[in-house]
Structure formats: C-alpha cells, structure tokens
Amino acid sequence: MLEEDASLASLLIGIRRHLHRNPEVGMKEHATSRFIRQTLTAYGLNVRGPIAGTGLFVDIGPKDPTRPMVAYRADIDALPTQDQKDAPYRSQRQGVAHLCGHDAHTTMGIGVALMLRRREDDLPGRVRVFFQPNEEGLPSGAPLMIDGGVLDGVGAVYAVHVDPHLSVGRYGLIAGAATSSSDRFDVYVRQDGSGHSARPHEGVDTVWVAHQLMNAYYQLAGRVTDTRNPSVLTVCRQGGSEAHNVIPECASFGGTLRTTQPDDRATLRDHMHSLATLWETQSGAEIELDFEDGSPPVMNDAMLIEHAADTITDLFGPQAVYRIPQNSMGGEDFAHYLKHVPGAFLRVGTASGPQTEYPLHHQRFDLDESALRPTAELMQSILVRHLERDLTKNRAPTQAPQARTA
Template sequence: MKTDRAAAATAGLNPAAPPAIDREVERLAPRLIALRRHLHAHPEPSGQELATTAYLARLLREEGLEVRVAPAGRGLSAEPAATRRGRRVAIRADIDALRLHDAKDVPYRSLADGVCHACGHDAHTAAAVGAALALEAAAGRAGDAVPWRLILQPAEESSEGAREMIEAGAMDGVGAIIALHVDPERLLGHAAFRTGMLTAYCDEIDVTVTGSGGHAARPHHAVDPIAAAAELVSAIYQFVPRAVDSRDPVVVTFGSIHGGSTQNVIPEQVHLRGTARTHSHAATSRVEQRILEIASGIAGATGARIEVEFKRGPDAVVNDAAVTDCCRRAAADVLGADNIEDIPAASMGGEDFADYLAHAPGCLMRLGVGRPDGSTEMLHSPRFDLDESAIGIGARILARAAWRLTQPVEACDS
C-alpha cells in the first residue's frame, strides 16, 4: 500500500492533511478521554439528554464552531463557522445511555442511579468530537478545509433520535454520512466493515394481557393474566421462527414483563414489551401475522383479553459500497491492512443510522475494543467498559474517512 504522502501526491491531493489529522488527535487524546469519562459519569437515557446536549454545545462553541441544538433541546449539529464549498460529510454519534445499573468500580462510574453508558455511546461521542476538532485544526495547518458536519443525536436506543435530527435539518446539504460502533467481540486495534446490509429491521412489540383478578388460592374465580402471558411468550418463541423460511433470520425477544404487586393476588393485567428482528419486510409481515394468530388462540383458550401493538422501528442499515470502501481505506491507513476485517453476515441488531441513509449514502463501521484475554464485557452488560485508546483510533479513522470522502475520487482508490 502506498504511504499517505505518496498516495496523495499521485492523486493530486494535499499530502499534509492526514498526518496533520493524526497529530491533532494525539494532542487531543487526554481531552477526549476526559470527555468520555464526563459523559460516562453523567449519563442520560433516551429522550432526556438535555444536560448532555448543553454540555456538548458549550464545548463545541468554545472551539469556535457553529452549533445548532435541536428544537427539543436534545441533540445537536455542529460545523465550521465559515462557509465551505461542496456537500458536507456528516460524522454521526449517539449520546444517550441505557436504563441500567453501572456495576463497575471505576472513578468515572455513573452518578445517575439506574442509568449507564453500557453501549459505548460515550466513546462514540468522544471519537466523533475528536474527529471534528482534528479536521478543523488540520484545515488551518494543512490548508485543506473539509466541509464536515458533526451530528450528535439523542435517543438511538429508542430509535427516535435520528428522525428528530433529520426533521431539525441535520442532513440538509449532506453528501455522505459515516459513523462507528464499538465492538467488544473484535480486538482493540481492529476495525470491521460490510458493504450492503449490516443490521436488521427492528420493530417493537407491546402486549397487554387482561384477566380478572382474584385470590391466589382461588384461581377458578379469576382469569389469570400471568398464566396467559407465560403461554403467550412460550408459544411465540416456539412457533414464530417456524413460520418463516429458515434461510431468512428471525429473532423475537421479550425484554420486559410486568404484572402484579404481591405474592398472593392474581393481578388484573400483565404488560410485555419486546422486539421482532428480521432481514426482510416479508419476514416482518409474517412474524406480525403469526404473533396475532397465537395471541388470538391463547386468548380463546384462557379467557384473557390480549391486545398486541407493533411499533415500526428503523429499517436495516445498508452500507453504500463507495463510502464503505473509503472508510475501509482510511481504517487501513490507521491500523494497517492486516487489522481490517470483513463482517461476514448482517447482525440482528437494530440501528436508526438507517434513517440517515434515506437521505445520503453512508457507512457504519465496527471498531474493535476487545482485550486479547477475552475479559471484555459485552455491550449492554452493567460491567461494560473499554480501553480508552480506542477513542483516538476511532477519531483518526472518522477524520481520515471524512477527508477522503471530500477529495477527488482517486483518494479512495489510492
């Protein structure tokens, strides 16, 4: 592979920009780690990211950037104050945390009871901020002003934030969009890419099972919604996957079941919430149809009333080939070609990054944060943490990818 300078010279590009980006990220590294730790200690769940947004807006304005906070006060976009020609490359990160207890014993442990950055969004934000600041500094030092926009969105976990940012104009004038997600299943110092479908279609399921309450000793005088709910979950888990072609992946999971308040009373209602994940709209339709059929059958058998609602979530993330290739080459420049991996199959996870892709081509990449000994906790674990050197790696990849995407096409062929 050509060196940065040789490749840039061959393509007629500014060879000083990538090294300037790297130097700036190295200079910023302590600040980016401090930013990540502040966000980790002060997490806010989806839809409540007011303080997080205000903190980030203040930080970015102090850097001389033009900042636009979304109308609800959650989420922001930022870009250079001076107008630059060309369509912008957007660098997106998510700022919301999970409703989860932080079980780690670290100085930056969450101070918010029951809320925790267990999906790496704090690191995503720090890396994206680092990329933006590095691009701006490199523009002054290397004379290569990249037209970029930083999008820091709320509510990724609830699949609402991307739509809010788009409605606020965050994608206006954007020609491409890039983002990363930390991946504890891949080693630190590695990055992974997939062209085409990367994630699943992900819809929410809300179920209300209504019976008639009574004494636990006299179930014959009641209609037990807990028993009906248990049968419903079991039947869905058993029969829904068998209703769809086995070559078309389906995952239905209930993550929340609530009903009753004491041990000796049959409650009136049970509420269930879950997700249905597929790789095609046809499979989604079949899953919903089968769930309704199963619910109707169990309602008839138990005497309970079962109401099922489906909430459409984000589409699948489909990475653009050209943008992905540019990002892959940027990652190879940072990590070396031997540390770049292919993602062999789309995951069953959901990501509202897909909403942005309806407005511009883009790429969502995976950034390895796993330890060689396998001790790294998985995402959504209350003990999830990461090696903070990954933040600088992510910032360099994002900034270099944004630079490549605003250069002549040869920049992604070098």
C-alpha cells in the first residue's frame, strides 16, 4: 500500500506539472481535455463527453440507476496572464498560466477517479467525476455543463479550491455562504458631441456625471442593504477623452458588484438602475448601465460540511480542520451547481513556505505538491462515505437535461 501511495503521489505530481507547463484559457482547453481523456482511458476508465465544448466526465461504480450518485467537480482552465516564477514546470505559453490552481484541481480529480477505480466493485453507489471548462470566464462553464446534463441523476456535488493562506495538511470549511456573487457592470454616459473644458455649461460634462454616479454607487452598500450582510462594489475601469481640454462625447466606468445574499444582489442592482435614471434626468445625458451576470454565492450545505469535517478528522486528525470565520468575497461558478443539488466547497491548504504563499492570481503563485495525493484520498473518502450513509436520501435533485455525449 505504501508503494502504491508513493507511486500515485509521483504520478499526480507529474500530471500537475504537465498541466502547469501547458495551460489553456477557458473554452480553448482542447489539449488539456485530450490529456485528461488519454490519462483516464489509460487506466481503464470510460470517459464521456465532450460536453460544454471541452468538458468530460467519468462514472464509476454500479450501473444500477436506482443506486445513489454523488459527483466531484474539477475546473480545467487557466488565466490569461504571465507566469513569472522560476520553476522547471513554469508555463511554456506566453501570457497564459495556471495561477489559480486549476491544474491542481484537475490533478486531484484524476486522482479521485483512479482511487475509486481501484474499489469500483465495492462502491455502494456511483460517483461522477467531471472536468469543467471556463470557470474564470463569463459566461462561465458551469451552466453549460448543467445544460449538457452533467447533474442528471446526481444527488450532491463536491469541489475543492487550493488556498495559499492555509498550510499543507489543513482544510478550510464553512457552512452557508462560502463566496459571494460576482457580477460585472459597465456604465456609459453620453452626450451629442464633445465639449470644451472652458465652457462645460454649454453641453453635458460627461466625466462629472460619471463621477457623481460612481460616488453614488459606492455609497449604496450598507445603506440600502443590511450592514451585517457583506457586499462590495468596486470600480476598476474608467474611460473618456485623452485630451486635457476636451469633454468627451462618452465617459465610462465599470467594475464588479459582489454580495453574499441573493436579495441584496437584486436590491443593489435595482438602486444602481434607479440612480442612472435619476442622473440621466438631472443632467440631460444619456446613461446606459449594463450588467453581465456572474456566479451566485456558493451556498455550502451544512450537513455536507459536517460530513467533510468528520472525514477529515478521521483521516488526518482534528487539527486538520480549519473553520473559516468569514466567507470570501471572491466569485466561484461552482455556485451554479448548488442551485440544483446540495453540495460542499472545501479549501485545501497548499502553503509550506515563501514560494507557496503567494496569493491566488499572483504571477509567482505556486503550491506544495505534497497536498495532491492526500487531498485526492480525502475527496474519494468523502464521496464513498456519502454514498454509504446515503446523505442525500429524500433530497432529490432538480432534474437536469440528459447528458449529450460523443
């Protein structure tokens, strides 16, 4: 068994380094998808797909449709940014890098599938391990996977995310809101033609109107929403004239709106539209506010989080469980699956020193690869125990379309 564990650990490190050297951005993960398929097929697994363009999945266990099924999701895309760390496995593709750990998530998913394959004949139900494209982009890959039927027959779903703020061997858990929603917005303030900086009264000062509206937006959170519910609006983009003495025909700005409560998400968006209408009337400008819907909050099922905590404790001891005190304001499209079935999203500690403590998306982000095999072991144990305890009995999932496979 020790030799098997060492061999699997070595295999998973090799897989992760291959993926890290060869990253691909969302919806273009063609080589990544082929590599996943080839790896799983080589170990006797029947890979189904593609769905959602480059997505794949494997079902492991008895084919009896009356038996319960639980799922594990791994995301496979990289970020459109440059890898600047000094490592032999650094990205070989200019301007593309796995700086959010999706290469590790994919590797862990492969490890889960291989471990389950060893014990397939003894499984009390089925496990679906699926590999999803484009977690980082909009529109994201999760709704496409759902439309493709990946949740058909699934009673619950689990996923992990690497966390450089936690040391290797620790796992972060939180029930309820684990992340926030994440919506992009853009505002365009227009007038008929440009104006002169010496005579702003002769037209519409589009830059001034844009900044008044921007400042009004910044004051909404905690004024029209409950202060106890986290929410944040951040402007990250501004546009206008490049001349110092020309009031532009169009001034614009954009950013993200993040909330942990669905009602607050709707309330803030409604007030943003109302303020845009108000300033349009007062200023005479034409104001356009556009939203690009992102992911809702990840809402972790409390029972499944406690199931994960029990399994972590049994495998690694109580010190391995870290109770996350506050939710993240980051977005995560795993949330889309939880609109259909209960699930749990776990944080995986991957830090062991300065080189592995850079934050997610940092150009020198890296992780301690000794976390790969234990996490794969943990997740396959969580999945099997879920089936043994039939944790989602009488909690039927929302029916999803039948999977379209090739």
